[in-house]
Amino acid sequence: MPRPPSAMRRQILDCALRLFAEHGFKGTSLHDIAVEAHCSKASLLYHFAGKDAILTELLTPPAESLSAMSEELAALNGDQAVEAAVTGYVGLAMRYHLEVKIIFAELPDMLGHPVLAVIPRAVARLADALGGRSAEPRARVMAQMVIGGVAVTVAADVDVDPGTMRNELVQGALRTLGHPTG
Template sequence: MARSNTRDEILAAAARQFARAGFKGTSLHDIAVEVGCSKAALLYHFDSKEAILTEMCAPAIAELRELDAKLAGLGPDAARAAAIEGFVDLVLGYRKEIQVIYGDLPGLLQQPEFQEVHLMTQRLQASLTGPSGSPASHVAAKLVLAGAAAVAFDCTDYPDDDLRAALIAAAARVLAPED
């Protein structure tokens, strides 16, 4: 009797494996062993490790796409505030997926499936940087992007509402306009 939820089991096992060993450090065999299926059965559901990652990250990418569209229609100050809140909500809602992406970011951004993510992330960074475009504002934006994700991975014992408020406040301080 075939298991009807094998696809979901593969995605869950892949998320655990990718979080533990990274995308590059995980093989299809590793995922299949954890699921308790053959590599052939896994390949029946997904044609590659990249396809598993793409499917696993699809909801997070869809929300990033929505945030990207929202930011495009806002002025600089409103875009910065919306970018902060939107990115914090994204990292809190998709900790595992973002941990995988951040863990292997340079390599993943070279894959065709993640080119759009790379472009949206650049636009998100531009919204956080603001109109000054100074080196300090670029560094601050990068710090917020990397820092919010890292804190979300590390602070899983804090209530999400408290962590969200703290991340938004910290990001706003880091991105405060220069005097």
């Protein structure tokens, strides 16, 4: 085995991301990750405090990105907010599609996870923007439908090139929301 500084840590994260997305967090054991990363289970726990620490490191970037985006949304008014929310959410979902899959795969447990504690607030603000600041049942149901639809579509392995996927998701989401497309 070659000896670069420590590519091991990065490799562990990559393998864990792939395995978590494929078999879920609970469905992936430290042994599985170790085999995939060509190292021992003990080596994982040298680089990371525990299984949860690996998950935390994987989910921190998307969680912070979503949180930041939802903050920016607050400064926009109705129509601008809807379009910004749709394009922003679709972009984030595509960039972090594996992480999205992990989160949605075990939602209840994930929302109890400290690193995702900011998610409910962020999602609430996102839903508020998607629904055009309306409290109507229709707006809330549609916001939920867009959030879920985009996430599931991005997480599924649909054989479509990313550009088309992004465009269709944005247009589809705007249609779902009943938002006039420019």
